Amino acid sequence: MQNLCILGSTGSIGKSTLDVVRLHPEKFNIVSLSAHSSVELMFAQCLEFRPKKVVMVSTKHAEQLTGKLMTANFSDIEVASGTCELETIAQDSATDTVMAAIVGASGLLPTLAAVKAGKKVLLANKEALVTSGAIFIEAVKKSGAQLLPIDSEHNAIFQCLPSSAQQKPGYCDLANEGVSKVLLTGSGGPFRTWQLDELDNVTPAQACAHPNWDMGRKISVDSATMMNKGLEFIEAKWLFNLEPEDIQVVLHPQSTIHSMVQYKDGSVIAQMGNPDMRTPIAHALSFPERIESGVAPFDFFSAKSFEFQAVDFIKYPNLKLAIDACKSGQGACTALNAANEIAVDAFLNEKIKFTDIVKINETSVNKFVSEQVTSIEDVVALDKSVRIFALSLITQAKH
Ligand code: NDP
Ligand code: MG
Numbered sequence: 511m512q513n514l515c516i517l518g519s520t521g522s523i524g525k526s527t528l529d530v531v532r533l534h535p536e537k538f539n540i541v542s543l544s545a546h547s548s549v550e551l552m553f554a555q556c557l558e559f560r561p562k563k564v565v566m567v568s569t570k571h572a573e574q575l576t577g578k579l580m581t582a583n584f585s586d587i588e589v590a591s592g593t594c595e596l597e598t599i600a601q602d603s604a605t606d607t608v609m610a611a612i613v614g615a616s617g618l619l620p621t622l623a624a625v626k627a628g629k630k631v632l633l634a635n636k637e638a639l640v641t642s643g644a645i646f647i648e649a650v651k652k653s654g655a656q657l658l659p660i661d662s663e664h665n666a667i668f669q670c671l672p673s674s675a676q677q678k679p680g681y682c683d684l685a686n687e688g689v690s691k692v693l694l695t696g697s698g699g700p701f702r703t704w705q706l707d708e709l710d711n712v713t714p715a716q717a718c719a720h721p722n723w724d725m726g727r728k729i730s731v732d733s734a735t736m737m738n739k740g741l742e743f744i745e746a747k748w749l750f751n752l753e754p755e756d757i758q759v760v761l762h763p764q765s766t767i768h769s770m771v772q773y774k775d776g777s778v779i780a781q782m783g784n785p786d787m788r789t790p791i792a793h794a795l796s797f798p799e800r801i802e803s804g805v806a807p808f809d810f811f812s813a814k815s816f817e818f819q820a821v822d823f824i825k826y827p828n829l830k831l832a833i834d835a836c837k838s839g840q841g842a843c844t845a846l847n848a849a850n851e852i853a854v855d856a857f858l859n860e861k862i863k864f865t866d867i868v869k870i871n872e873t874s875v876n877k878f879v880s881e882q883v884t885s886i887e888d889v890v891a892l893d894k895s896v897r898i899f900a901l902s903l904i905t906q907a908k909h
Pocket of ligand 1: 660
């Protein structure tokens with residue numbers, strides 16, 4: 511029996527994780543769950559999975575949940591609030607495995623707490639790794655935590671690697687394993703066939719309507735700008751100990767191949783399947799065994815086409831910005847991630863245009879690119895300063 515903590519259980523990845531868990535009651539036990547403010551859904555999850563403890567980040571929502579659980583005679587479930595409590599459940603000795611599925615840099619400290627406690631960490635929260643890079647990987651190395659990628663591309667790459675490399679994500683030596691390149695696939699998002707001048711008037715609903723994947727709102731906008739692929743480029747660098755030159759982005763609109771590894775003898779190994787996050791989640795939960803995920807088998811005979819294209823960086827300037835940040839260093843990556851979170855939130859709240867996102871990101875990276883980031887305190891401080899700066903750009907843009 512594997513004892514699980516799910517950070518962000520009410521989100522898209524959190525719900526898909528519980529879908530897989532539901533199929534295997536004999537294999538997984540839910541110890542703890544967390545959310546920000548989704549009281550109703552968390553209440554339903556408590557009734558079904560009976561965790562020992564739940565954290566709601568917001569105090570008001572924790573009180574509401576406590577009241578509902580008491581009325582339903584479930585007062586044995588402990589409800590806590592506040593961000594420190596996220597770290598407490600992530601490092602709890604009753605937990606073996608932590609699913610890191612909070613969105614954004616808010617997931618950094620709890621995910622790092624799980625790493626430092628030597629847990630098996632299933633990493634969906636790419637922003638945590640992007641914003642802290644080498645510091646995060648050093649912590650993995652030091653504690654011996656088992657890090658398994660959930661992001662479909664990174665999970666695919668992981669599956670295409672020899673087991674010697676799978677044992678040590680973050681500090682594997684892929685050149686020594688015969689790998690010549692990692693090919694990161696991306697669909698190009700909902701606006702792949704749109705003209706550049708049409709993008710100014712994109713609405714949040716259009717940006718969130720991804721052609722192949724059903725995801726949370728922030729990552730959906732990131733997929734539309736291809737910042738998501740940029741964050742994944744940086745994530746791949748850290749997870750697989752690569753140089754930027756070793757990673758190539760390939761547009762593949764059907765999202766059937768989830769990424770590939772090219773070897774020096776000319777072989778290319780790809781991982782394929784229907785675009786459904788329950789596959790990488792089931793893979794990581796049970797690794798190295800294979801379990802049912804609930805995902806239908808891929809049907810080759812109904813697949814209409816199978817295309818590949820080079821990336822147009824003029825159309826996707828956020829991707830270019832992220833690759834450049836990856837080459838520049840940690841200050842640029844931390845700044846880019848923070849600015850992007852603020853810009854995407856402003857776009858979703860209709861305060862800026864879709865095409866303003868890249869302007870805020872670029873101005874913020876240029877301002878903070880030379881900041882030195884060598885400790886987690888540096889990351890937290892820089893993240894905070896960039897958010898204040900990016901917010902000021904949004905306020906200026908409105909006046
Ligand atoms: P969602 O927005 O659907 O869910 C986010 C979860 O985090 C919710 O449980 C939410 O709680 C909680 N949360 C939100 N803000 C905070 C906060 N400030 N502090 C603590 N908890 C918070 O996101 P996704 O599930 O789509 O994405 C989660 C992570 O996984 C992201 O990093 C994303 O990049 C990554 N990922 C997602 C994929 C997908 O298919 N969705 C694919 C690959 C990676 P509440 O419900 O109360 O708001
Ligand atoms: Mg992905």
